[in-house]
Amino acid sequence: MSADDSTWSIGELAERAGTTVKTVRFYSDRGLLPEAARSAGGHRRYGPEALDRLRLIRSLRTLDLPVPEVGRVLAKDGALEEALEDAVAERLREVGSQLAALRWREAALRLLRDCAPGERADRLRLVGAVTLPPSTAAPARFWRRWLPPRLPARLVSEILDQAVPQPPEDPTPAQVLAFARLNALVSGPCPPGSGRSQPAAHRSGEGWRPAVLYAGLGEAYALAGARMRAGLAPHEGEALDCFVSAYARSRGTRDTPVFRRRLSAQLAADPRIDRYWQLTVELTTPPSGTPEPNPGTAHDWLCAALDAQVARTAP
Template sequence: MDGNTHYSIGELARLTGLSVKTIRYYSDRGIVTPAGRTSAGYRRYGTDCVARLGLVRTLRELGLGLGTVRAVVDREVPLPEVAAAHAEALEVQIRVLRLRQALLAAVAERRLTPEETDLMHQLARLTDDERRRLVDDFLHAVFGGLALDGVARTMTPELSGEPDAAQTRAWAEWAALAQDPGFRADLRETVREVAAESPQNGLPRRNFTAAVRDLVAPALAAGLAPASREADPIVAAVTAEHTGPEELLPRLRRLNDARRERYVHLLAVINGWPAPESPAPALDWAAEAVRVRTA
């Protein structure tokens, strides 16, 4: 094959893997130029067009616009600069697609209403500053004036600069939950109890929910019925852990709020923590054990 070899548009299509229509389109726009025409007016292309169209195909498959492709193949702009700018633009598109995928998955799984979907979409698109203000507002509503900064830190979401789809989805759901006035009020009541049980240095005496889970775990493992006489020592130990102003049974039921468990789960996803153990089985068991003894 020499430099005088000319190809018909059909031959060029077979050599490059592009369609005749596409090559004609590129030719009409000056991306490739015919070396000449036959007596019948058919275009003929030189061997240089094979390599040029190969480069054009690669750049187009990478998503570059036709104007940019032409500038690159004509050596008007350096390819590394174009690649860097395009990679940055693709990163933005990837984040947008990740957000869309996360929200659609949440809508399907949580069976959200159109109004809830709209709210989650707005929350997921917040800027870093807007997210910080939302978190600060929530923490103030729940912990304000109670001198429990250490506890507040364990309840604070820290969304990374490059969240994955699961973290993005968890953040949007967390933000919606954190704005629920009823949830805020219930969590505030729980935090007040923690503060009431804390020494003067502001550190909690012991996490009551964790204490119940640990105390009841052996009973659950053994299949011990809450109403059985063998459960009496466990109920006594749970009662001893309860020092707050609220009655024990209402407290156990309130702590078993599904929203609270969901909050802790979402927090773990956002912060990249291990999945927490659900306290629900232990709280259910303890609540029933207390109920049958106070009925």
Template sequence: MVPGHDDGLWGIGELAGRVGVTVKTVRFYSERGLLPEASRSSGGHRRYGRDALGRLRLIRSLRALDLPLPQVRRILDEDAGAGQALEDVVDQQLRELGTRLVTLRWREAALRMIQESSPQERADRLLLLGAVTSAPNTDSLVRFWRRWLPPRMPARAIAAFMEQTVPEPPDNPTPAQVLAFARLHAYVTRPCTSTAPRGQPAAHRASPDFRPAVLYDGLGEAYALAAVQLRRERSPHSGEALDCFVAAYAAASGTYDGVDFRRRLAGQLAQDPQIDRYWELTAEVIGPIDGRPPPTPGSAHDWLLTALTGQIPELIA
């Protein structure tokens, strides 16, 4: 038993001294209902029961974790911090802390990037950084692709496509990755000009019966197969990846693969708007894998188109 007065109650000063906080702190928690008093003395002074000792220590521990008062109250109201409320609050705090840490890492990398830039580069790079939020998000990239994608795409197909084409900003970026992401944001938000085409690819207008979800499901598989070849540093060639690529366009157009179809498809794809810069910057944002640029849907598409174009003379012969 903790010794106290004969009535088993402590004054505010004694309670504060036992926990190692100030009288002002105890009064603050009392006035906000976090630390109920047991009674008042004849002189109107607050008196606290022995359970206040453990409660005040718990409050101090929770506040040391930087938990706001509403969350402290929620925990106190549920079995002195032993219930689900504590787990929920801790999970929320960890998520928020993780977001703040990512923001700080991006800020640090951005500062290092400016520090490492030449005086001639700094003004332009500061403008690039100023257009990107301190905790970068990919909203501008998603909007860019929504303009690119054909209509009537199911939500499932759009989500799968975005997962492939929109690079996730790294949690711990290098200065080069911060600069690449800022440039990527500038690329997708720049005004549309004759040198920056954003029109729909010709294959999107192939026929009234065009089925975009079928196309992009098939392209995702074809790009994955081509990525294997890219990682092996294989030159573009006929095979499973190319057949899957052509089959995706044929199925989406409601036609059959054949020599004439492959010739028409190669011609259509050769006229598509070029967004090579997007894929170059995307590879920089992702960062090298085993010292080499990572495959992207753009590099996979180029590999497949080169393979298709190179196959045409063989098909005609």
């Protein structure tokens, strides 16, 4: 078989592939298409393997894979399936991020369209400060500043998992507004972590052991959350005992009626970040659902239970 009938010119390859000569030349110039030979005049000649490769390239490009990524996939001839799997997984992540950004942009536009004209400029400023897709970096930084220093990294991670709300994948306009307000709250020039609004348990020289406290509070909030989901009002029991015990153990003392009275007064005087938890509820509650307990609402439930017990047992 002669070279002429065993190989194709660039135009013949383009015709067989249903594409243009310009496209074939583009991929060939980037080393993505193998040449079988050169004609006597120095023109490129391609074999059947180039047609298969060109079809694969065009399929990958249909998935919007960048040309450099296509080249990396093709370079792994011996592990093509694995390379394809990795490339598709990465592209899925990118598309998911793009879709999330589009859903948030749509909800933000609906928020601005439907609000009163006098509110539009302020809301535009709020939503314009939020990255797309929305990031939880600002709330996470807020909590790292607000928490007492030198907590174990594992404990900090657990606290952030509970305290930093994840933006919904398909938000309502109200949820977009709640997240924008939350972002503004934690990004402000004087957040609670500035040192002027720390709870007593965060202050040095008070005898507190914050790591012991926060480890116990996590358990107490989980117990209280289960009761809140069941629709129970604040009451005495295991959740309250766990809550008080966390404070007592962090002070190296015992849980007594006197300690409970003092703790009730101390917690009532502590600075609060109610606005943060209110916005968290607005952000995480589904349009037709019941608010999910969070550390802030669980803390309030437990404080109410403690106050009621202290009032009932007051001498």
